[in-house]
Amino acid sequence: MSETLLEIRDLSIAFPAIGGEALGVSALNLEVQRGEAVAVVGESGCGKTLTALAPLALIPKPGRIVSGEVFYNGRAVSELPGRELRRFRGREVAMVFQEPMTSLNPVFSVGYQLGEAVDPEGRVPRKVRDERAIELLREVGVPDPERRLKVYPHQLSGGLRQRVMIAAALAGEPSLLIADEPTTALDVTVEAQIMELLEKIRRERGMALMLITHDLGVVAQYAERVVVMYGGMVVEEAPVAEIFNSPLHPYTEGLLASLPKRGRTLEPIPGNVPSLGNFPEGCPFRERCPREVSRCAQGVPDLSLRSENRKVRCVRVGEDG
Ligand SMILES: Nc1ncnc2c1ncn2[C@@H]1O[C@H](COP(=O)(O)OP(=O)(O)OP(=O)(O)O)[C@@H](O)[C@H]1O
Ligand SMILES: [Mg+2]
Known part of the structure; x- marks a missing residue:
């Protein structure tokens, strides 16, 4: 049982915009x-990074939460006291x-930074910390980890730096890893190697992964479920095979056609x-949509349930069978 x-429940985050405020994510x-x-997929500016930061209560300023709440294991993240939030x-x-x-x-050297991740409170002897850091580097496939502890980030290739970042993220044995465009650079x-690594770690550790990407190719291989965002809203949500085989939202179709x-x-x-504040009234996608009709301007469509695990936000879906 899952x-x-x-x-994330009904989360809206506002930023100052011309004439007031505009929502970077809206009723998410x-x-x-x-x-x-x-x-989580969508073009640049769709609200993916905000979605990634919200669970950690890291909303970038001057953004503010207008409504909604994030729960983790049933607890409201906004109510965690500072100490617990850091943990x-x-x-x-x-x-x-x-x-x-x-x-x-x-x-700071790789070893120092991994040490901070392994033991943020500085309670563990240096030797133990280093051993744990070496183990982590080994887990993420960094060759010659003992030597790597002493080097500085600029001495590593982009791929190795990303492996070190993943090692640091794994140090606290998280139950959820959020990766925001982890392979774009x-x-x-190297991208394929990093994605394989994340997938392997996820399986071995039973860890959940929230993968933020604009790359549907990566999605096809490494995600089980897909959330498509546009204009700060979820426009479609479905198991991965259904997104590729039978996309419902014209925006999802557009993303697939641009692969x-x-x-x-x-x-x-x-x-x-x-840009933020300049989306049209009604469906945020309608001005780019090949299926636009006058109804699309009349209010934001609901995110409606199509079947057990499929949702879509479009007034035209299903109307022509
Ligand atoms: N610090 C900020 N100040 C002002 N506006 C912001 C800030 N952070 C995000 N926004 C706005 O919120 C919207 C969503 O931003 P977000 O960074 O989540 O997009 P994204 O989907 O991650 O884009 P990208 O693919 O470019 O990373 C954007 O329109 C952006 O302009
Ligand atoms: Mg982003």
């Missing part, structure tokens, strides 16, 4: 079950970011994602 680990509902791999970050939910150079500190071969595939020309979605 067990809900993370539940998203669940992650224990051990599950969920992908929660890392020991329950850990995060890997897009560009490891921004999250690794260039002036890497070339394709490079042999023997077919690429069809990018027309237009661009508007």
Whole structure:
């Protein structure tokens, strides 16, 4: 039986915009079950990173939570006292970011930084800390880990830096790892290696993974369930095979058509994602949508349940059978 680990309920996050405020994510509902791999996809500016940061109560300023709540194991994250929140970050939910150079500190050695992750309170003897760091580096496939402890981040390749970041994230034995575009800065071969590594660790540790990506190719291989976002909203949610075999939302169809595939020309979605505060009234996607009708302007469509585990936010779905 599945067990809900993370539940984001009706979360809206506002940022200052021309004429007031605009929502970076809007009435977001998203669940992650224990051990599950969920992908969150969408173009740039759709609200993916905000979705990744919300579970850790790391909303970037000047953003503010207008409504909603994040629950982890049934507890409201916003109500965790400071001390518990620090423990929660890392020991329950850990995060890997897009560009490891921004999250690794260039002036400290790999060993020092992993040591901080292994033992944030500095309670464990140096030798034990180093041993644990070496073990972690070995788990993430860093060759010659003993020597690597002494080097600085800039002395490592991008792929190795990302492995070190993953090692640091795993140090607290989190039950959920949130990876925000973990391979965007890497070339394709290294990307595949990193994704294989995350998948292996997830299986071995029974850890849940929330994978944020704009790359549907990665999604197909490494996610079990997919949440498609546009304009700060979930527009479609389904098991991975259904997203690829029978997408329901025109935006999902557009994302799939823009995937490079042999023997077919690429069809990018027309237009661009508007900036915050400039989405149209009604369905946020309607101005780019090939199926737009006048009804699409009349209010934001509901995210409606199509079958047991499929949801879609489009007034036109199902109308022509
Ligand atoms: N610190 C911030 N200040 C102002 N606006 C922000 C901030 N962070 C996010 N936003 C706005 O919220 C919206 C969602 O941003 P978010 O970073 O979640 O997008 P994203 O899907 O992760 O995009 P990308 O693929 O480019 O990383 C964007 O329109 C963005 O402009
Ligand atoms: Mg982002």
